[in-house]
Amino acid sequence: MANNGQVQDFVPISDLHPNTTHPRVAGVIIGKTDVKSFPDRKKIGLDRFTFGFTIKDSPDYFINVSSWGNDRYINGLSNSFSVGDCVIIENPLVATKDSEKDDRFCPSTPSFYRLMVSEAHSQLSICADIEIMNRLLPLLHLPVKDYRDFYSLGDIMANGQSLDGNVINILAAVRSVRPENIKYFTTADGRKGQRLEVKLFDDSVTSFPLVCWDREAIQLVQTLIPRETVLFISDARIGYDGFRNCMTATVNSKTIITVNPDFDPVVWLYFIDHTILLSSVESVSDVYTVSQLKLKAQENSEVFCGITYSFISRLDLDGSISKVIKSRCSKCRYQVNEESQSCSNTACPGVDHPLTVTTGFDLLVDVTDHTGTLQSCSLNGTVAEKTLGCSHNEFANLTEDERTAIKWKFLLERCKVYFKITPSSKSRSGMRCSVLECSLADPGEVKQNMSALGSSCSPVL
The missing domain is CATH 2.40.50.140 (Nucleic acid-binding proteins)
Structure with a gap:
């Protein structure tokens, strides 16, 4: 040769x-x-x-x-x-x-x-x-399709059975791959087959099944690292699973899977920031007071995660619904102009495509302990739904009294808050705080962890 x-x-x-x-x-x-x-x-x-x-x-x-x-x-x-x-x-x-x-x-x-x-x-x-x-x-x-032409998992769930049988592009992260769950079978005519289901997720859906039947596809997905790998899946077939009452995606002969796609940095950074890092709660163990995390943010230019046992001192749930639930462009995540039903970002990568939106909770909360207050922490999407115990659609149908009751379940109560701190030159504080998980704190757990912090918990005036 x-x-x-x-x-x-x-x-x-x-x-x-x-x-x-x-x-x-x-x-x-x-x-x-x-x-x-x-x-x-x-x-x-x-x-x-x-x-x-x-x-x-x-x-x-x-x-x-x-x-x-x-x-x-x-x-x-x-x-x-x-x-x-x-x-x-x-x-x-x-x-x-x-x-x-x-x-x-x-x-x-x-x-x-x-x-x-x-x-x-x-x-x-x-x-x-x-x-x-x-x-x-x-x-x-490099994806084989336009990187702006994709459905988020939230889009698929929102469209539901109307997408049944359609072939679409998907951008999502790998939540779990379990090779031990490969199912082998023999068809009626004696042909051997196999099936492996991979779980995907993004900032709108915590778990979504991707089904692989081909040995080649199974061999590829077995190499993927959960919670660290993003996939652009071109031409996946969407179906409705009546047994489990859920939507699924299936790899077929048209499908091309692009691992960790290289595309527009703005879209990529947003996806990593709001999907991969949001999945990292299981690995977070460092506990901080508010003053300690502020100090670390000033001294550290890197993103970091942690836990704080603090009171929720601001939680505006009983005002206008439009201030609690918002629609954002699925492509660039900018807020959608409700009147014109258009993306407010003039540089949106999906400007030449039909508008697709993701609707969900979009809250700013304050958390306070004896050392200070961390203001305007983002509590969004499925994290907010898990915290409040209802979907954004269910919340929109509640009465004002019911919304107020949910508010007072958390307001001025000690909570265990998993957070992510991101440096931000656009913020007055020089950082952005995103809530990864929030729940009412166990008193014994609070006492044990706050005692361990000891004298390092110096008040911030």
């Missing part, structure tokens, strides 16, 4: 054409299906085997590849590489794709063509050239 380092020998995917002679293509595998078999119409009693995959060689171009052959060749070829590998394909057949059939069962690609790899005429090998790999591997983190 020719030297892999000779990049000029490779034909870019964007230049491929049926008239291209003996093409040589290098790309990174971004998607792959399992091997399937069908009865051979020409050779009665024998099966033909096939599988497909998708390769990418530039930010904007990728193409589907298929291969047909006997059991030995197809399974041997399929087992030789996985998603994330860089490969070199020599002398594939460049064929015009059937746009209706191919786009229905395969990932939608910008190319008018598809590649076919055969045992008689083609060769596929793993690329070992470092220079080529360094050029191709970053493409794994």
Whole structure:
């Protein structure tokens, strides 16, 4: 085989054409299906085997590849590489794709063509050239769809069964992956199969099932680190699970999963800030007084989390509903103008797309202990729902007296507050505080932890 380092020998995917002679293509595998078999119409009693995959060689171009052959060749070829590998394909057949059939069962690609790899005429090998790999591997983190065109999990839940059967894009984080929960089965015709369910979450939904049936998809998701991995899932099929009475997403032959996608920094930072860090309560153990956390925020430019046993000294629940529950743009999280039903952010990445909104609690609370007060702490979304014991829709239907009763359940009561402090040059205090979890505190737990803090609890005037 020719030297892999000779990049000029490779034909870019964007230049491929049926008239291209003996093409040589290098790309990174971004998607792959399992091997399937069908009865051979020409050779009665024998099966033909096939599988497909998708390769990418530039930010904007990728193409589907298929291969047909006997059991030995197809399974041997399929087992030789996985998603994330860089490969070199020599002398594939460049064929015009059937746009209706191919786009229905395969990932939608910008190319008018598809590649076919055969045992008689083609060769596929793993690329070992470092220079080529360094050029191709970053493409794994570029979504194959517009990064602004996605549904949040809250959008899916809000639309409910109206999305049943639709194929959509999803941006979410991995909550849990349990390889020991893979279920193996045998179909009525003797075919073996498997199923693994991954739990996703974002700032609007705490747990959402993603179902994987293909061995290739299961192999990919098993490598993901829960609570540290974000996924852009292109063309996931949405369905309604009547047994569990919930919506689900399923990986199918069109789906491309992009791990930790590389896109607009504003959207990325917001997602990390409001999703990944919101999931970190289980690992938070440091206890602070209000004065201690203020001091740490002044001395530390990094985000940090902690616990404070403080009184809720401001909780405005019995005023205007519009000040308690707000709608925000799903793309940039800016508040939606209720009158015009438009995003208030002129630089919103979804400006050219139909407006989709996420509605939920949007509160600012004050927490106070004997050392001082931490003002304007954000208490939003599902954290607020868990704290108050009702959804935002249920709260909107409560009477004023019922809302006031919820308010006084917490106001001036000692609470255990998990918080996240983020440096902010736009805030007068130089920081932003987000509540990660809040519940009425156990007196014994308060006494034990406050005693441990001891003399370090110096009052702040």
